[in-house]
Amino acid sequence: MVRIQKILCPVDQSEASGRALDYALMLSRWYGASLTAVEVAWAGLPSVSPATPTLLSPEYLQESSEALRRFVDARAGDAAVETKLVHGPIVANVVDEARGLPADLIVIGTHGRGGFERFVLGSVAEKVLRKAPCPVLTVPPAAPGAPEVPQPFKAIVCAVDFSPSSLAALEYAVLLAGESGKRLILLHVFDWDEERVVPDLFDQQTSDMREEHRRTTLERMRALVPDSTRVWCECRELTATGRPHEKVVDVASDEGADLIVMGVHGRRIANLLLFGSTTNQVVRHAACPVLTVRTT
16 A cells, blocks of 8 residues: 655755755645655765865764754744754665665655765665665756746656556556646557568558557556546556657656656666666656656
């Protein structure tokens, strides 16, 4: 059963991580979930300015903890948010904190302050996606024209390949649609090469087979959303042909989606390679937040 009762939001006190915190606050209000903002101080991180200490003294940790509290309070207002400063390797600490809560959702920004730190937080988000024990919502910097304060998701695109992970992702998509604009687009991408030349004898047969496959795929997607959900949710099913990550991003843009939801397969090497070529590329190029749901 899908539930969101505990949310973890890693921050670095940048504007990008502040935007992720805004989404975490919105979701915690929707579901009455507890929210923990965690910052990781790590002496192994190369200094980007002379003011950054190479050793984490007790004084520095105290000052950082107080700064974290001010950063969170400035956005949270009267919302109850726990803050926690930990130190050590960044990804390992984020994953450990998620397991320790245990978190039902991690909300993380995809970019940091700039320069080296921007690169680090970008790679942190990608590594957290691979190792997280729970779903992860990645939040990109605000796209041009995007509202400064996160709004309810008016349109959600859920990528469906009928795997257990994508079906689990659909549960989250329906849950979130219930709290938002109630428009849900199910998308299946055929990774076919439409440009490949085939003999004339087989061209029509190939075309007919593909059209039949599209038709049955649309029927399968329609069957995934019960009529009771369609009463309050505007649901549509779409198919596209091409490179999956490009089509997911393109359809989300065309539909004006403000959330993409997709499943991530298990942790085997082959799945991680697929993750790198599909899910990771969607996270990198999407203009809206992306919720990834993993099944073991």
